[in-house]
Every structure is written in C-alpha cells, then in structure tokens.
Amino acid sequence: MIERNKYLQLLIKSKDNGFPKVITGIRRCGKSFLLCEIFKNFLSNNGVDKKHIIILDLDVDKNSHLRDPLILGDYIRNLCSSDGRYYVILDEIQRVYSIVNPNLTEGKHIVAKKTDSEVITFVDVVLGLSHESNIDLYVTGSNSKMLSTDIVTEFRDKATNIHIGPLSFEEYSNYFGGSKTEALFKYMQYGGMPLAVLKDDDSKREYLKSLFETTYFKDIIEHNSLKKNDSLDELCNIISTSTGGLMNSEKIANTFESVKHEQITKQTVDKYINFFMDAFIIQEARRYDIKGRTEIGALRKYFFVDLGLRNARLNFAFLDEGQVLENLVYNELIYNDYSVNVGSFDSVEKDKNGKSIRKTNEVDFIASKGNRRYYIQVCSDLSNDKTKRRELRPFLLLKDQVQKIIVVNKPIDECRDAQGFTIVGVTDFLLRFIK
DSSP states (O other): OOOOHHHHHHHHHHTTSSSOEEEEOSTTSSHHHIIIIIIHHHHHTTTOOGGGEEEEETTSGGGGGGGSHHHHHHHHHHHTOSSSOEEEEEESGGGSOOEEOGGGTTTOOOBOOTTOOSEEOHHHHHHHHHTSTTEEEEEEOOHHHHHSTHHHHHHTTSSEEEEOOSOOHHHHHHHHOSOHHHHHHHHHHHTTOHHHHTSOHHHHHHHHHHHIIIIIHHHHHHHTTOOOOHHHHHHHHHHHHTTTSOBOHHHHHHHHHHHHSOOOOHHHHHHHHHHHHHTTSEEEEEEEETTTTEEEEEEEEEEESOHHHHHHHTTTOSOOHHHHHHHHHHHHHHHTTOEEEEEEEEEEEEOTTSOEEEEEEEEEEEEEETTEEEEEEEESOOOSHHHHHHHHHHHHHOOSSSEEEEEESSOOOOEEOTTOOEEEEHHHIIIIITO
C-alpha cells in the first residue's frame, strides 16, 4: 500500500473536531483511497467498531436513490440512530443533485434548475449531518462540482478543508524503494499520480496523456460552461513549455499568437489560467521584492502540480532538466508547508561606459516556514563557470543574513562554497534539508 502519512495525520488531527472534513485535490490524486482505505484502516485499528464506520459510494447504481439530498440525510441519520460515535465517509458527494425546497413544491422533490434560488444541495446535507452530535463526517468527490477551489468558499468557515496532491517525492521514493537517484529520475519523468505510479512506463505515458482530454479538460469545460475549443489546449501547452519562466497574460497571449497565428485577449488568458488553477492543475508563485518587502507586478511563475502531467503535455519529449527540477523543488516546498515566492530586487551598476544602470535580479524562490527562511537557486549543474556565475550573482548582491542555498541535480551531501553559500544535492534537499 502506498502510504500517505502526512494526510493521514491531518485527518487524525481533525477527527471529532465538530466540523465536516472536506477533502479536495486534483482528480485522480488519491482522495477516495485516503479516506476509504487508509483512514478506514486507522479507525478499525484504533478501537472503532466496523459497524460504526459507514462508507457510502454515491457513484454506484445501487445508491442512486440516495443522490436526493434529503433522502441521503434521512438515510444516514437512520444508520446512526443507535448509541455510539459514527464515522461517516461520503464518497463522490458531487453525485448528489440539487432539489427545489419541497416546502415550495407541495412536498414534491423536483430537480432544481440553475435559475432556481431556493434549493437544497449537497452542501446543506453535509452541514446538516455534521450538526448531529454522534456523527463525524468526511466527504470527497470528483469532477467540476468538487474539484474547484469554489468548494472551500461554499463551506466557508463551517468545514475543515484538507487539500491533498499527487504523491510527493518522499511518498514516491518510500514506495519505490532502492536507489534514491533512480527514484528521482523516474519521478521527474512520470510524477506521482497514484494510478500512474502503479503502471509500467508505456502505460504511464498513455494514462497521463489521456487524463487531460478525458478528465481535466472535460471538467473545466463543464464547470465553466465553455464550448470545447483549441485555445484551452494550446494555452496548457504554452504553460508546459514555459514552466519556471516569468510570465504574464500579455506575454502568453503574444506566444499564442506566434505559435497559433491567432489572436487571443489577455482577459481570456487570465480566465483560462484561473480555470487551470481552480482545478488544481497548476499553481502560481508570485514575485516578491526582497528589498521592498512586498509582492510586485503581474509577472509570476506557473508550476504543474504533477511533473508527469506537465511532461505528458509535451508528449514526453526530451526533458528540460532545469525546468523540471525547479517545478519539483517548488512542489516539495509547498508539500512541506512552506510559503513560496519568486525573489526579485533591483541593483544599480556601471555599464562599460561608466554610466549607472538599473538591473533587475531574480532569485528562484524565497521559502519561509516558521522561523526558517531561505533564498533558493535551482540549478541542474554548476560545473560550467558561466552558469555558476549567473546562479551566484543574486546571492553576492544580497547582503542580508538569510541562508542562501543552491540546489543541484547531483547526489552530493550538503556543503559550503568559498562564499559560504549552501550547496546541496536535490535528493538530500527534498528528503532531509527542508523537513
């Protein structure tokens, strides 16, 4: 079994806290498995009677009658009518449809239209069941209704949101076993989507490529009432090729025009990027002025939540090691609960004619967690002098006391260079340094 210990601990911590637990995350990242297998086993192994663990899959035909929200609520309450604490897991909660309030329809249960305002939804059922003193409720789901960040807003401060992602490198390497270097190579190619991890390499490629067309794009189109068009697909490709590069909507629109020879507005680009972020496919890292200590500008970096998905968009062509490595480091920092920005600051220097000019300098990441704060440069190789000078230049200009780290794709232990900067191999950085 693939262990998801971080998320299990979050579930344990939130157990019996009086709020429903809403599990969100990108499609196929293991939400149902976390609840229905890992958490269920924990409950069973810690004294909870199996009769008091209720798992209801609303995606199967035998439970189709329970997709009516009021019938579902009554059914769960009846199952939990005897003494004792019940742990209720509702899987595929999005299958519960909305109905018009029966008080307005002479008691009839009528499926609500989008224009109806007085409706009862799965959110009402979840909140209602969570008010029962003997029920501890956990819900998850798929497709557009449960994938997006909208769901957190729906429940506001009335639920505990636990957001999970694909397997982290730590989770993957623990399952993979053997050489950490070999595990890293596979992970950088195919990522950590749980079902992909269990397949052979050829099947991994086909599975990851199909996820976009048959699942993610379908969900985005449904959730946002779009007509299927090529622009969404092409913009995803552009973001894939530009991973780790500073971008804004204008720059992406210009790239789209040069690639597709079609015009697309900045507003449409912003809208589509938000669709991808809302479905948890990509994440953004905003620029932070190191000296001004504030977020700045419209430029930002976009990273895929899973490397395999990013590479699938490029048909697993030859990997740009630097891009993939930077995406990997960003994801693992987020997984380990760091807040992450792209560092930026200006410096004044003399040109060859002795004239003062202003230059903008970039640091790949500023990572903060509690009292820990790092400036991080990510580099595939420091053996080239030109590359080394470029990577070290921002650090040499920064005179503060923040620890400055260079992450390289080499199997080396942590060390210091002549300037006192920390150099650490990527596997050591991911599995030990940032813990």
